[in-house]
Amino acid sequence: MLDVTKLLEEIKASPYKEVEILAPHTGMIEFAAVEPGTKVAGSMGVWKEKPGTLLATIERERNKKNICSPLKGEVASLKTELNKTFVSAGTHLATLRHYLSKDEVLEEILKQALYLFRAPERAKYYFVPEIDKKIKASGPRSITARDGMEMFIMSRMKREAPVFYSGPEGIIYAVYFQYNDVLDAEQPLIGVCSPDQFQLINDVVVRVQTEWEEQE
Amino acid sequence: MDIEKKVHLLAERLRYIQDIFGPKENENIKLLQGRLEEFMAKEKDLANEHKVRSLTVLEDLFVFLENKLERQLAAMDKVRIVRHPQRICLKDILEHVYDNYTEVGGQGEYSLDPSIVIARAYITRRSGKRVYHQSVMVIGQEKGHGQEFRNGGSVKPWGNANALHYMKVAETENIPIHTYVFTPGAYPIEDYPGAAQQIARNLYEMAGLKVPIVAIISEGGSGGAEAIALADARLMLSHGYYSVISPEGAAAIEGRLREGQRATPELVDTCAQQLRMTAEDNLAMGYIDRIIQEPPLGARPEHYDFFKSLRSEVIRATDEVILNVKGFKLFRTMALNRRRKAERKNTFDAESIFVRWKLNSKGRELLLGRRYLKFMRLSRHAALDPKPPFQRLSAFSHDLGWSIYSFLRYDLFRKHQKKVQHTVEELGAEAQLVWDRLLRPVKALAKRFKTSDNLAEKEQQLTQLSDWVRDDGASIGRYDSPKAREDRAVSCPNAATHGCLDLWAPDLYRDFAGVCSYCGHHFPMEYPWYLANLFDAGSIYEFNEEIESTNPLNYEGFDLKLEQAKKKSKHKSACMTFEARIDNIRLVVAMLMADFRGGTVGAAEGEKFIRAADRARNKHFPFLAYIHGTAGIRIQEGVNGVIQMPRCTMAVRRYLDAGGLYLVLYDTNSYAGPVASFLGCSPYQFAMRSTNLGFAGPGVIKETTGVDIPPDYHRAYSALSRGHIQGIWDRRDARKNLFQALLTMGGRNLYYR
Numbered sequence: 014m015l016d017v018t019k020l021l022e023e024i025k026a027s028p029y030k031e032v033e034i035l036a037p038h039t040g041m042i043e044f045a046a047v048e049p050g051t052k053v054a055g056s057m058g059v060w061k062e063k064p065g066t067l068l069a070t071i072e073r074e075r076n077k078k079n080i081c082s083p084l085k086g087e088v089a090s091l092k093t094e095l096n097k098t099f100v101s102a103g104t105h106l107a108t109l110r111h112y113l114s115k116d117e118v119l120e121e122i123l124k125q126a127l128y129l130f131r132a133p134e135r136a137k138y139y140f141v142p143e144i145d146k147k148i149k150a151s152g153p154r155s156i157t158a159r160d161g162m163e164m165f166i167m168s169r170m171k172r173e174a175p176v177f178y179s180g181p182e183g184i185i186y187a188v189y190f191q192y193n194d195v196l197d198a199e200q201p202l203i204g205v206c207s208p209d210q211f212q213l214i215n216d217v218v219v220r221v222q223t224e225w226e227e228q229e
Numbered sequence: 230m231d232i233e234k235k236v237h238l239l240a241e242r243l244r245y246i247q248d249i250f251g252p253k254e255n256e257n258i259k260l261l262q263g264r265l266e267e268f269m270a271k272e273k274d275l276a277n278e279h280k281v282r283s284l285t286v287l288e289d290l291f292v293f294l295e296n297k298l299e300r301q302l303a304a305m306d307k308v309r310i311v312r313h314p315q316r317i318c319l320k321d322i323l324e325h326v327y328d329n330y331t332e333v334g335g336q337g338e339y340s341l342d343p344s345i346v347i348a349r350a351y352i353t354r355r356s357g358k359r360v361y362h363q364s365v366m367v368i369g370q371e372k373g374h375g376q377e378f379r380n381g382g383s384v385k386p387w388g389n390a391n392a393l394h395y396m397k398v399a400e401t402e403n404i405p406i407h408t409y410v411f412t413p414g415a416y417p418i419e420d421y422p423g424a425a426q427q428i429a430r431n432l433y434e435m436a437g438l439k440v441p442i443v444a445i446i447s448e449g450g451s452g453g454a455e456a457i458a459l460a461d462a463r464l465m466l467s468h469g470y471y472s473v474i475s476p477e478g479a480a481a482i483e484g485r486l487r488e489g490q491r492a493t494p495e496l497v498d499t500c501a502q503q504l505r506m507t508a509e510d511n512l513a514m515g516y517i518d519r520i521i522q523e524p525p526l527g528a529r530p531e532h533y534d535f536f537k538s539l540r541s542e543v544i545r546a547t548d549e550v551i552l553n554v555k556g557f558k559l560f561r562t563m564a565l566n567r568r569r570k571a572e573r574k575n576t577f578d579a580e581s582i583f584v585r586w587k588l589n590s591k592g593r594e595l596l597l598g599r600r601y602l603k604f605m606r607l608s609r610h611a612a613l614d615p616k617p618p619f620q621r622l623s624a625f626s627h628d629l630g631w632s633i634y635s636f637l638r639y640d641l642f643r644k645h646q647k648k649v650q651h652t653v654e655e656l657g658a659e660a661q662l663v664w665d666r667l668l669r670p671v672k673a674l675a676k677r678f679k680t681s682d683n684l685a686e687k688e689q690q691l692t693q694l695s696d697w698v699r700d701d702g703a704s705i706g707r708y709d710s711p712k713a714r715e716d717r718a719v720s721c722p723n724a725a726t727h728g729c730l731d732l733w734a735p736d737l738y739r740d741f742a743g744v745c746s747y748c749g750h751h752f753p754m755e756y757p758w759y760l761a762n763l764f765d766a767g768s769i770y771e772f773n774e775e776i777e778s779t780n781p782l783n784y785e786g787f788d789l790k791l792e793q794a795k796k797k798s799k800h801k802s803a804c805m806t807f808e809a810r811i812d813n814i815r816l817v818v819a820m821l822m823a824d825f826r827g828g829t830v831g832a833a834e835g836e837k838f839i840r841a842a843d844r845a846r847n848k849h850f851p852f853l854a855y856i857h858g859t860a861g862i863r864i865q866e867g868v869n870g871v872i873q874m875p876r877c878t879m880a881v882r883r884y885l886d887a888g889g890l891y892l893v894l895y896d897t898n899s900y901a902g903p904v905a906s907f908l909g910c911s912p913y914q915f916a917m918r919s920t921n922l923g924f925a926g927p928g929v930i931k932e933t934t935g936v937d938i939p940p941d942y943h944r945a946y947s948a949l950s951r952g953h954i955q956g957i958w959d960r961r962d963a964r965k966n967l968f969q970a971l972l973t974m975g976g977r978n979l980y981y982r
Contacts, residue, residue, distance in 0.1 A: 059939070062939075062940040075717035076720060
């Protein structure tokens with residue numbers, strides 16, 4: 014059974030994700046004006062079109078490339094001794110510490126607590142009419158998913174086929190698709206949890222929402 | 230009128246004056262302000278009679294100083310006048326100039342685009358005892374008096390499409406069109422039909438619209454204005470402006486400002502002055518026919534006399550356009566003479582002479598011819614053509630020779646071609662028979678002595694390596710890009726998403742033709758690469774290369790920039806026109822080069838483009854516009870540049886009407902005016918994969934619309950999805966595709982068909 018308190022404590026103990034910045038290929042490394050503790054930004058803009066903070070440049074064959082921060086956070090460590098040296102591909106250059114946001118913590122917990130039923134093919138998915146009616150009336154949590162249950166209609170260019178749920182029995186905790194969305198194969202459709210863990214997960218979500226302090 | 234109201238009106242007048250003179254200090258305005266405040270302060274203590282007297286004096290002072298201020302108006306003040314919410318707008322004109330009107334393009338904000346108003350209006354004229362109702366189609370941008378939904382007269386693409394639709398209705402109904410230009414510029418979005426493409430379509434259609442068009446310009450902002458201003462008569466309000474770009478836009482370019490930065494008022498003033506955008510400037514340069522005088526400090530809705538004179542001028546202009554093409558010469562001469570006399574005596578009344586505003590088919594054709602000639606005469610002074618007289622004569626005789634040859638070959642001969650062809654075939658067959666009979670004994674003798682003479686050659690073919698020769702005759706590798714001479718690696722911008730590995734520059738820019746061999750991304754290539762790889766080797770023959778870009782407005786510092794561009798590019802303008810061959814099909818090409826001032830189009834480029842189109846028409850050659858890159862119209866040439874939009878479009882239309890094939894091929898970045906006119910009007914527009922295509926750049930779109938645009942907004946594939954172009958070509962296939970296009974597309978009247 015999922016130990017929510019322990020899980021939360023674990024995340025609280027290290028409320029960040031560490032990202033290692035590696036050299037993409039061989040080349041001469043030159044660090045930008047960053048040092049351990051420097052706050053860095055990830056890709057920005059509506060379309061993530063603006064690159065993050067410049068961490069270093071790598072030059073090979075007179076072709077200088079920027080190595081930018083992929084995430085928001087701070088520089089945890091920097092291999093300054095590699096500055097202006099020739100490194101091989103995959104050399105560890107720096108470590109970034111990305112502090113988890115509420116949404117990311119919830120995502121992490123739910124990933125561990127829920128069983129995700131995934132789309133078998135790239136298509137549009139709908140609930141079968143009976144389930145759809147129930148969901149509309151009382152929400153997805155009113156549905157208990159059982160192995161072999163006819164749950165979805167998969168629609169590919171108007172050609173429709175039923176999709177049967179397979180996995181542990183439980184309550185639909187979350188629905189991850191919208192009406193008329195085209196989903197890629199392997200994208201999660203629903204998250205299912207066992208009935209006895211339902212209350213527990215709810216508590217965790219509430220606790221994260223209220224207790225989690227986001228760090229810059 | 231009671232005193233309180235009069236004082237209120239004077240305060241309004243003062244506020245208006247302060248608005249239009251902006252932040253500048255002015256003694257006269259201070260004086261007016263002081264006197265008005267003084268009067269208002271002591272008003273309560275004055276006796277009524279004294280109040281009236283003081284107020285009359287104050288009103289006289291306002292009139293006097295308004296007249297004085299009128300003489301001090303600078304170009305930027307006029308810009309502020311036309312942008313003022315109190316400025317007359319199209320709805321005021323419809324109310325006061327026309328006798329009746331019905332809006333047909335929507336009402337108020339319930340419209341496809343409220344920034345354009347379309348109305349069926351009529352003017353009632355009395356001639357003797359008879360009353361005539363003369364219908365016109367009135368189309369114009371509507372700024373409203375500060376109505377937010379009008380978007381300041383910035384018309385969206387579908388608004389311009391609606392305008393075009395009703396122009397065609399007017400053509401069907403054979404009624405004149407009056408267009409009123411009240412726009413700071415078009416709304417720069419690419420959503421279908423697309424700002425640039427729709428303006429181009431409007432210009433193309435207006436070039437051939439067989440009804441009289443009279444345009445009245447108040448605020449003529451570049452492409453947005455041109456969308457409805459291609460007219461037989463172009464009048465301008467005395468306090469209006471007509472320009473290639475807003476003074477703020479010019480200042481932003483001049484001051485090299487970045488997004489969010491603002492130009493200083495002094496720089497904006499200087500730019501407004503240098504762009505020569507006022508009515509007087511435009512009249513002097515010949516881009517408008519007449520100025521309609523406004524009251525001091527600009528017309529406002531309460532100036533009823535102004536509407537009267539506007540009505541008179543509009544009627545007069547329409548009459549003149551009609552009379553100029555009417556077949557009935559006697560009447561026309563008499564009417565024009567009477568008008569001239571009346572004008573001299575100051576007793577001119579446009580409505581006193583009735584002219585029927587309908588044209589017969591002959592008149593319509595004549596109208597188009599006159600319109601074409603009118604525009605072709607414009608801006609010639611702004612390009613330098615230093616050809617000596619004998620060269621001009623030689624060029625003229627070359628053109629004449631081709632005209633005669635084309636007439637004989639394509640017009641006269643083609644009509645009887647089949648008959649002649651059949652006769653020649655018959656005669657040929659007869660001659661062949663006789664020839665074969667005669668040669669039979671000789672052939673028999675030769676056969677008997679024939680030996681295997683090619684044995685050595687055959688042996689060589691089978692045993693030795695052959696030379697590789699491209700079968701299509703192109704000459705890969707004759708141009709060596711300077712980028713290919715660098716010993717360095719280049720990264721593909723798609724490396725992160727497509728996993729492309731770095732490419733070695735000599736490989737990339739020489740063997741791979743600037744195309745990433747992993748994802749097909751096209752790196753920009755210089756135009757000589759295309760000259761070397763698109764056309765048959767040694768087939769390029771440049772003409773009109775001596776036509777030179779100048780600085781017609783004496784724009785400060787531009788002479789030097791122009792000199793630098795000429796020196797750097799080794800060309801005299803951004804347009805190179807030449808004849809060439811593709812697989813032995815001859816064609817005329819006009820090429821805009823990004824290396825020369827960003828490929829911007831000014832008077833010289835326009836003139837060269839027109840001459841190239843004429844040459845292609847004359848010789849019945851296909852016409853290719855290869856756009857290596859263009860940043861738009863050259864702002865430093867002002868209206869001399871912007872007028873190339875209608876001019877070149879008309880030349881293209883004339884070429885297409887003659888049955889030619891007009892192909893446009895974009896490469897690198899193509900934006901603004903040229904795309905919104907003579908390029909965008911082509912039925913066959915193709916783009917290399919390296920193309921960015923649009924009306925305005927991302928910065929301008931963000932500033933005008935406040936909306937962020939995605940990074941791929943201007944990419945060729947986006948343009949293709951919006952229907953702006955007809956296809957995207959791989960650079961390596963461009964020659965093959967061009968050849969196919971020449972063989973299969975358009976043009977009933979090409980020399981090889």
